[in-house]
Amino acid sequence: MGTGGVASGGAEVLDAFKREIDAAGIKARVRENCFAHQVGCRGLCAKDVLVDVAIDDARVTYQFVKSDMVQRIVQEHLIENKPVEEWRVGEDYELFQQKQVKIVLSACGRIDPEDTDAYHSVGGYGAARDVLTEWLPDDVIEEIKNSGLRGRGGAGFPTGLKWELARKARGDAKYIICNADEGDPGAFMDRAVIEGNPHSVIEGMIIAGYAIGAHEGYVYLRAEYPLAVERLKLALDKARRRLFLGKRIFGTPFDFDIKIKLGAGAFVCGEETALIASIEGQRGMPRAKPPFPVHRGLWQQPTVINNVETLANIPIIIQRGCAWYASFGTEKSKGTKVFALTGKIKNPGLIEVPMGITLREIIEDIGGGIEGGKALKAVQTGGPSGGCIPANMLDLKVDYESLAKVGSIVGSGGMIVLDEDNCMVNMAKYFVQFTQEESCGKCVPCRVGTKRLLETLERITKGHGRKGDIEKLEKLSAGIKAMSLCGLGQTAPNPVLSTIKYFREEYEAHITDKKCPAKVCKALLIYSIDEKKCKACGACLRICPAGAVTGAKKTPHSIDQAKCVKCGSCYEVCKFNSVERN
Amino acid sequence: MTDSFDKIIHAYRETGGNVITLLQDTQEAFGYVPREAIDYFSEQLKIAPSRFYGVATFYAQFRLAPRGKNIITACCGTACHVKGSERILNSVARELKLAEGKDLTDDGLFTLERVNCVGACGIAPVFVINKKVHGKATSEKILKEIRLIKGSTDAEK
Numbered sequence: 001m002g003t004g005g006v007a008s009g010g011a012e013v014l015d016a017f018k019r020e021i022d023a024a025g026i027k028a029r030v031r032e033n034c035f036a037h038q039v040g041c042r043g044l045c046a047k048d049v050l051v052d053v054a055i056d057d058a059r060v061t062y063q064f065v066k067s068d069m070v071q072r073i074v075q076e077h078l079i080e081n082k083p084v085e086e087w088r089v090g091e092d093y094e095l096f097q098q099k100q101v102k103i104v105l106s107a108c109g110r111i112d113p114e115d116t117d118a119y120h121s122v123g124g125y126g127a128a129r130d131v132l133t134e135w136l137p138d139d140v141i142e143e144i145k146n147s148g149l150r151g152r153g154g155a156g157f158p159t160g161l162k163w164e165l166a167r168k169a170r171g172d173a174k175y176i177i178c179n180a181d182e183g184d185p186g187a188f189m190d191r192a193v194i195e196g197n198p199h200s201v202i203e204g205m206i207i208a209g210y211a212i213g214a215h216e217g218y219v220y221l222r223a224e225y226p227l228a229v230e231r232l233k234l235a236l237d238k239a240r241r242r243l244f245l246g247k248r249i250f251g252t253p254f255d256f257d258i259k260i261k262l263g264a265g266a267f268v269c270g271e272e273t274a275l276i277a278s279i280e281g282q283r284g285m286p287r288a289k290p291p292f293p294v295h296r297g298l299w300q301q302p303t304v305i306n307n308v309e310t311l312a313n314i315p316i317i318i319q320r321g322c323a324w325y326a327s328f329g330t331e332k333s334k335g336t337k338v339f340a341l342t343g344k345i346k347n348p349g350l351i352e353v354p355m356g357i358t359l360r361e362i363i364e365d366i367g368g369g370i371e372g373g374k375a376l377k378a379v380q381t382g383g384p385s386g387g388c389i390p391a392n393m394l395d396l397k398v399d400y401e402s403l404a405k406v407g408s409i410v411g412s413g414g415m416i417v418l419d420e421d422n423c424m425v426n427m428a429k430y431f432v433q434f435t436q437e438e439s440c441g442k443c444v445p446c447r448v449g450t451k452r453l454l455e456t457l458e459r460i461t462k463g464h465g466r467k468g469d470i471e472k473l474e475k476l477s478a479g480i481k482a483m484s485l486c487g488l489g490q491t492a493p494n495p496v497l498s499t500i501k502y503f504r505e506e507y508e509a510h511i512t513d514k515k516c517p518a519k520v521c522k523a524l525l526i527y528s529i530d531e532k533k534c535k536a537c538g539a540c541l542r543i544c545p546a547g548a549v550t551g552a553k554k555t556p557h558s559i560d561q562a563k564c565v566k567c568g569s570c571y572e573v574c575k576f577n578s579v580e581r582n
Numbered sequence: 583m584t585d586s587f588d589k590i591i592h593a594y595r596e597t598g599g600n601v602i603t604l605l606q607d608t609q610e611a612f613g614y615v616p617r618e619a620i621d622y623f624s625e626q627l628k629i630a631p632s633r634f635y636g637v638a639t640f641y642a643q644f645r646l647a648p649r650g651k652n653i654i655t656a657c658c659g660t661a662c663h664v665k666g667s668e669r670i671l672n673s674v675a676r677e678l679k680l681a682e683g684k685d686l687t688d689d690g691l692f693t694l695e696r697v698n699c700v701g702a703c704g705i706a707p708v709f710v711i712n713k714k715v716h717g718k719a720t721s722e723k724i725l726k727e728i729r730l731i732k733g734s735t736d737a738e739k
Contacts, residue, residue, distance in 0.1 A: 008717065033721065281602050430663055
């Protein structure tokens with residue numbers, strides 16, 4: 001993807017394997033796992049680079065592989081058939097996989113995403129072929145409705161129902177749009193699916209197109225994901241060559257093709273009507289609904305917009321049947337959900353779990369707990385539209401209803417773990433800063449409201465908080481939620497409200513005591529040097545950018561508070577823990 | 583310059599593009615959207631310049647001024663934020679002697695920019711230096727890379 005695997009040297013490792021295997025003169029087929037890993041589909045990004053060595057059915061996985069380790073693996077494992085024990089993945093690799101149920105990600109990390117045959121080998125395009133040759137569109141819609149699949153982009157609208165509305169709507173043409181504008185900071189599910197198995201999204205779109213009667217599809221993809229763009233383009237070309245796209249596909253009278261539209265970096269374009277405006281070449285500003293896009297969407301025609309993960313579920317539901325799919329999950333939230341598990345977690349990565357799993361299972365069993373032996377403070381779900389769930393609610397089930405009940409959302413699937421070193425007021429400020437910058441400015445409650453929220457939060461974190469600020473934040477939030485035009489504004493106050501609800505005392509500490517308990521908010525910190533511990537080594541003196549540290553050789557140093565810019569450099573550089581932060 | 587502009591207009595007509603794709607192609611070719619490009623497109627296509635500026639300033643992707651020779655991108659996604667990307671960003675800005683609100687160094691050697699999320703949250707905090715992704719970043723590691731670039735530029739001189 002240009003991140004995980006590549007950043008850790010995945011391409012170099014793959015090259016090294018090719019070189020060493022050629023040099024050894026052996027006939028071996030290397031499963032290109034650094035390639036598969038590079039797309040993030042293995043999920044366990046923290047153990048980069050992962051390499052599988054498979055001899056017949058015996059598969060051994062190595063972690064943290066660097067190119068200089070390759071020669072030994074080839075020599076000992078491939079030639080002498082003795083796996084290099086000390087480089088193998090540990091127990092946590094197995095634990096990471098155990099509680100996961102892979103439906104959307106089932107082929108990710110197993111197949112080469114650039115190879116159509118590989119997708120074929122796992123039944124790829126079989127569902128589209130069956131649907132186009134044997135099913136009526138209404139039957140497809142019925143099947144998806146019965147599966148209970150709900151939109152995975154965040155709102156959770158029943159997919160089958162959306163298709164039915166578009167099918168019944170009247171128009172000169174109809175469109176299916178795949179929303180791949182994954183703008184939530186801290187989320188990378190859609191990128192992983194497109195990079196890991198682009199054909200599954202294409203197949204999902206073909207089936208959706210057939211069901212609603214669309215002959216044209218668009219994928220609205222973030223330009224910030226260059227590898228996903230490249231892989232999807234390649235996959236579209238290959239699908240066209242095999243007549244899975246174009247005129248009379250699969251030998252049936254049905255025409256269908258897909259175009260890519262690159263987003264230009266606006267979070268609000270994840271909103272359906274803004275996304276449509278962007279595809280039409282306008283500023284991506286939402287409009288009032290109704291009419292909904294299923295009635296009047298792209299070029300004023302009936303349009304279905306589905307998220308990447310939603311579409312990637314479709315072929316598998318058709319293949320295995322709606323009853324099988326509905327056997328996973330809870331009463332109202334069926335199937336699985338892909339999450340990007342990140343933050344202060346031991347094993348961050350991409351996971352797919354059945355709906356209804358508890359947060360505890362995700363964090364403790366799959367993620368391996370908190371890194372560095374720290375205490376869990378909260379879990380943030382749903383990105384800037386979601387909320388923070390405190391540590392004492394870990395047994396909460398993860399599904400649309402349960403998360404909504406505690407003031408958060410499933411959202412697109414970002415799940416960020418926070419520990420004792422994270423300040424909740426700072427988190428709220430971070431998200432509001434994000435939504436304030438991304439607000440399109442069309443409606444006043446969002447444009448002005450988020451600005452006022454941010455100003456208040458900034459004041460609090462700078463030590464200028466006033467009595468009554470918390471109540472003011474609550475009141476303002478309620479107004480923004482009630483009156484904003486689109487989902488961006490309607491959900492923007494969620495991070496503020498949920499942190500006030502569960503961490504009110506932290507707000508109070510900032511406002512009343514002018515202290516940041518987690519020691520994050522810069523303006524509230526005071527750095528000082530403990531003369532007894534100071535060895536007068538001069539490290540802090542040299543690094544201080546403000547010249548605030550005084551002292552000399554053999555004279556303990558001290559910090560001039562008037563000059564200190566609170567950058568924390570002295571704190572980081574001191575080897576004797578003599579710099580104190582309060 | 584007009585040759586390149588004509589090529590972009592040609593592609594736009596061929597593929598049935600729109601203002602966004604036109605600007606994307608322009609930025610791809612020049613690294614930013616030059617004022618001359620907008621003037622030229624506006625005249626050729628009979629589209630008001632305000633429409634181009636409206637779109638260009640709406641989307642974060644577009645830049646109306648040239649960028650530095652080296653691009654340092656700080657990921658400010660949530661995972662990076664909670665893992666301390668802000669502190670690294672501050673030390674990079676100090677190293678580059680960038681005043682608050684500025685993103686280009688006086689010598690035009692570096693641009694320091696923030697992006698919302700590069701989607702590599704598993705290896706946060708993430709910095710991208712000239713398209714190469716650096717995961718699990720620390721101030722030390724990033725400053726070292728910057729000094730390396732500075733050193734090799736000085737050597738060229």
